[in-house]
Amino acid sequence: MGDRQQIEEFEKTIRILRKKLARSEKDRKQIESDVAAKEALLKTVIHKLKTSKTTLEQRTQDLQDALDTMQLMQVQLVQSAKMSVLGQTTAGIAHEINNPIGFIYSNLDHLDEYIQDLFKLIHLYHHYLPSPPTQFYVDSEDIDIELIEEDIPQILQSMNRGTQRIRDIVLALRNFSRLHEAGYKAVDIHKSIDNILMLLQQKLSGIEVVKNYGELPLLHCSAGDLNQALINILNNAINAIAIKNGQTEGQLSDPSVITITTQYQSNQQVVVNFKDNGTGISPEIIDKVFDPFFTTQEIGQGIGLGLTIARQIIVDQHGGHIDIQSELGRGTEFLIRLSSQC
């Protein structure tokens, strides 16, 4: 290679190196910019993904809530239909029983009077005819007239109490069925509670019900729904006591008591308190007791909607409050507050 050719080669190399130097500076700036842009892109994408994850979680929760509400409504619908049929049936039964029991009840006094007259007559016979024919002795030998005279008033008294009891039950049934008519009306809460207690009498066997009723105004509410809520809360108390009694069977324990206290407060709120000395609820699950389908009962014993429906009726439907306090092994207290104008 000649000198000239070598110089030309050097010159070419210098030209290329100069160009590459300029290019390298341009590339360096470009790389810095590329890295910054990529960083920005990744940050934004990560942020967006986090946001969409949160949105997705919220949507999932909303869907779950909607599903719970739908299932609750479905159960309520079925429940409402059942209560409506039950209301109609009880109204029919009450009507059918009411008339015949009326005949019995209204005739018991007459019957008592007639029997007293008959005994008077017997006494007159004894007085004026001290020596009746021999056949009379033979025929009356098996009749202990003194015992009959002593027993009949007790029998009549017992019949009177029984028919009175039937009349009370029929009245409770009629009230119950009337309360399940749709719509808002002025309701005497005490009467509602008493009716419910009457209907739950069988389940309340062995449980003392203490009533501390205060002076309450009539409550403007959806009577049938409120009735349903009170039944659910009372049922819950009865079940809690039954579970406790099952656990402490054969042991000495306090008598079972449900205390119902009502009060009218100066802020025009009606307060109804149901307190039982049943099994109680542990602190871990107390926040869940109003959740749909939450139950501590065995499978098949309950579907976990009683308290959910009660809360929905009291809080959502009537704008009231329902609070719960409980101590495991000691019992539970439900505090219901309703505005008298709800």
Next chain:
Amino acid sequence: MFKSVIGHSNDPDSLMAITEVINECTRSLAGIKPQAGILFTAVDFDHSLILQKIQDTFPGIALIGGTTNGEISSILEFQQDSLTLMLFASDTVEIQPGLGLNASKDPEQAAQQAISQAMAHSTAQPKLCLTFPESLTSSGVVILESLKRNLGENIPIIGGMTADDYAFEKTYQFFQDQVLSDAIPVLLFSGDLLISHGVASGWTPISPKSRITKAKDNVVYEIENQRALDFYQQYLGPETFAANYAIHALAIFDSQDRYYMRAPNSYDPDIGSVTFFADIPEQAIVQITDASREDILKASETSLQEAITHYPGTNPASLLLVSCAARRRILGTLTSQEYQLATTYLPQKLPCCGFYAYGEIAPLQQHSQSKFHNKTFVTLLLGDT
């Protein structure tokens, strides 16, 4: 016989560079007269001088080409600021040039001009159309569709859009001794030509899905009711956006999982629109894309293998590579590996020429219609029977 030769110089001096390239080509031709050629150069050469020198050496040669974002050859492999020339000589393959002008004003007319000029001298049905059209003034899709209408949809059109080293200011097209803008130069190949091709991308959608809410042709005004410019800036950062937006194409979904890509090439800060190399339909679901260097090189390999697998002959005579400018940008110092991959599958001496473009043109599969792409690597193998 179908012969191709290659010359490549990285001398920044235009005269020195073209002299070196012509000398290389002449040596390789060994006295054979070339019919046609393709020229790819960096944007800051004296292009008129270069074209004149080629015409002086090979009078009447059918030459097309354009400016680039990087050049490839089997001599210097990947280079920037260089020029590379590939010449074709054949007694069995006919190669005719055509030129369409004013592509932005009337792409149909420009395509019709180019095809009819090339067809006027063809004696046989074309088997391949190479084209390196303007990228910045018109939509790549519109140009390609116009070419397809005039040429016939079943004839493969392969090539790439001219570039300007990421300045997005002005690109140039070459036709014979003319340096042009807004033009569509074509070369039509007919005769005993064998070809195969491949195309692959490697880009993947990364952002959450969004909807194009306002667009017309290749200008997007709003995405999710937000100005398209703001949408892009939100992802890429307000300062770094301008230098990087072209890399991050939009994936346009035409079904739940299938998408194609559209890269942006300019924006209007006043109205907040972003202009793309090709049309984007309104209401399309889109995602901003990104790519890793590994994915890009994997796609280059896929493209090469697709072409090699489907080559109908045994020994291809030349290899043309068209890669996207954004691939070069992301690959950085690994850019040379795109060509080096070719040498692992093909003979090292196989003459190869290529460039980094602002949009690629190739069918997705053999014997299917040509499509306009962004962010892809196009492989074309040429030979004769």
